[in-house]
Amino acid sequence: MITEHALLPVRAGQEHEFEAAFDRARPIISAMPGFRTLTLSRSMETPSTYLLLVEWDSLEDHTVGFRGSPEYQDWRALLHHFYDPFPVVEHYTRVTAVTSV
Numbered sequence: 001m002i003t004e005h006a007l008l009p010v011r012a013g014q015e016h017e018f019e020a021a022f023d024r025a026r027p028i029i030s031a032m033p034g035f036r037t038l039t040l041s042r043s044m045e046t047p048s049t050y051l052l053l054v055e056w057d058s059l060e061d062h063t064v065g066f067r068g069s070p071e072y073q074d075w076r077a078l079l080h081h082f083y084d085p086f087p088v089v090e091h092y093t094r095v096t097a098v099t100s101v
Contacts, residue, residue, distance in 0.1 A: 001036065002059050006089045008050040010082045015048055018082045025078040028071050029054065034061025052087075059091055 010018045022040060029035060036055035043049040056062045066072055080086070 001094070002056050002062070003092045003094070004052070004054040004056060004062050004089060005092055006052040006087045008052055008082075008087050009084060010048045010050060011084050012048045014082055015042070018050075018079070021078045021082065025075050028075045028078075029066065032061070032066045032069065032071065034058060034065055062091070 008018075026038065029038060034057040036057065038052070038054045041051045041053075043051070054062070056066075
């Protein structure tokens with residue numbers, strides 16, 4: 001399993017529209033092979049910045065499967081015009097995890 005990490009710099013003043021568009025885009029990504037979970041969080045310090053975390057079965061499920069799919073074009077059309085600048089996306093593998101008792 002890998003985690004996709006992206007800080008999404010949404011144009012100031014477009015946060016509400018972005019969140020509505022993301023709600024429409026969410027079923028696109030969640031239907032993709034290898035998708036596990038997704039969280040979208042909004043920064044408290046910088047309200048126009050969002051943190052997207054997506055868990056995939058493998059790196060290729062994201063980089064080849066999702067990004068190479070026709071559905072990705074729909075995702076792109078819904079969301080990419082909100083970003084300035086375009087987000088950097090990185091992939092992580094878990095080293096350790098701790099939960100509360």
